[in-house]
Amino acid sequence: MEGPAGPARTIDDVKVPADHPNPVVRSLLSFWTPTAESMRGWALASVVVNAGIAVTGAGVRVTGSGLGCPTWPRCTPDSFVPVAHPETSMLNMAVEFGNRLLTFLVLAVGVACVVSAMRMAPRRVSLVRLAWLQPAGVLAQALWGGLVVRTALNPFTVGMHFLISIGLVAACWMLYARSGEGDAPPVRLAHRDIRRLGHVLVGAVSVLLVLGVVVTGTGPHSGDLRASRFDFDMEAVARLHADVVYLVVGLTFALLLALHVTDAPRAARRAALALLGVELAQGVIGYTQYFLAVPAALVLLHVFGSTLVWIATLRTVTSLRTRQPVPSPAQVPAPV
Template sequence: MPSLSRLAPSYRLQHLSAVVLVGLQCLIAVTGAVVRVTSSGLGCPTWPRCTASSLVPIAHSGIDPANTWIEFGNRMLSGVVGVVTLIVFLLAVLAKPRRNRQVMLAGVMLLGVVAEAVIGGITVLTGLSWWIVCVHFLVSPALVWLSIVHLRTIDEGDAKPRWLLPLPLRGLLVALSVVFTVLLIAGTLVTAAGPHGGDARSPRLPLPVASLTQLHGDLLVAFLAMLVALGFALRAFSATRQMWRRYWTLLAVTLIQGLIGFVQYLLSVPMALVVVHVIGAVVVTASTAALWCAARDRGPRLGAPAPEAEKLDAQQV
């Protein structure tokens, strides 16, 4: 009988599973947007069953079969996300040596996926009330962020975290992340008041869309201004190459996201652009999380080689 040490997962397996989880967390946010713009939120009108009498889609009065299958497909993808998250958690528990931070992050993500499923059920049972739809969406970027941090944890050591930025720049990075969070919340409010609520009968947020859109746009301008300021500060500080790569990626995807949002508004929020805009929001979330991770160092993971490029970066700090 093999010993427990021989059952310990390899670094490659842990890394691959973490990458797959990042992709799935991003994908489930996008498929949720597809459900909303196609008015498929009540394609399965009950939960956890699809209908009162069936766990899987069956023909039922007043609902287009396409809407039923879109909603059911999203639920099935949620199940896949749950299974992969459970696997990631088990791999963290079985790892030798076991790393408490990795186990904790994987455990929190597992609880988050369970919470997301429960919130999704409440969303259906309340007839897609706008406030619970907002909460349901906001859990997704939080899980995307955690999955990026978890992936970083696998690739780094367990030394005490060392900031690669001076205190004022840390404060700017924290403020940037807070503004981004508020920006996401404002975006969900725009959707809550707009035409894409998941079903034509779902209650909408009784506020003017134009005012909410203006707020959302102002927050984007503030986020971009802080991002540009951070760029100048990083240049003065001589940041590492990894941090610069993450910074330029974040700046590029944020500019593209802003352009998509502007065109979306001019064209009266077409369905396809709503989905593209959600894809952009997920990418910006992942890029912001990646920049956050690059701002701290915990040393190399156990047994990892130390590339010359990383040594040069460390000497620049």
């Protein structure tokens, strides 16, 4: 005969992810029992992976692996994974297929952000909406990637592929910024005109990124010998790109000066200073690759710098305002 049954397990006996003894596992499972801190951590992870896949995509191009997997969604006409193909080297195939696999990592982080936002207590609609942009954006990127392959790396489709990633990075950064704030109306931390200058700077950097795509689509490193190029004068588009660089650096310096003169919050001043430093480093890389006839390694570094400039710009602008938590009904004073 069996002995007396033990007491029934209660919810207190169940180990939830937040209580897991292993810190790595606890971090990975934190999306199921999110806190404000873990929500922000997943949002930051989404910024990193989306910026990372934009850079690895450039790596595919500069290694000539753009058509390493010549079909989509399969890698070859007969297989979803790399197999020997008479027209493509296995190295190029592995590089392209590896970049495709990274899409699943980006999607996984995006899904974790969605789950975290939906399980937050209390749930914040603003975070849920921003979080859903990530899996939706990854799906759009995957479909557009198929178009890139099917158009044999047309420079327009390749450029848009990068710009969609830039848009996703912006959405991820806004999720990161908003997860550290409340949902009350925004409160300025700097003068109104300084905030306007920040918005102008975002627009100028956006133009700079678009022109960078045009320069890339005109120059070498198309990703494959079969790929077409924009029919622009390389010297002219490179000079136009450089002119906008000067404009962006000038706007950044003006913003930094205005923040110091008005004694703006330290976080905003440090963000603007970091942005200026990233821009100057990116300028050095750009001029070096120009005078060295655009070596592949520097192109990859320049794309990495472009994503850093974009993130630093977003960080600077979001540091110019904040949002307080919405007061609960109990905190709202009763009308007199």
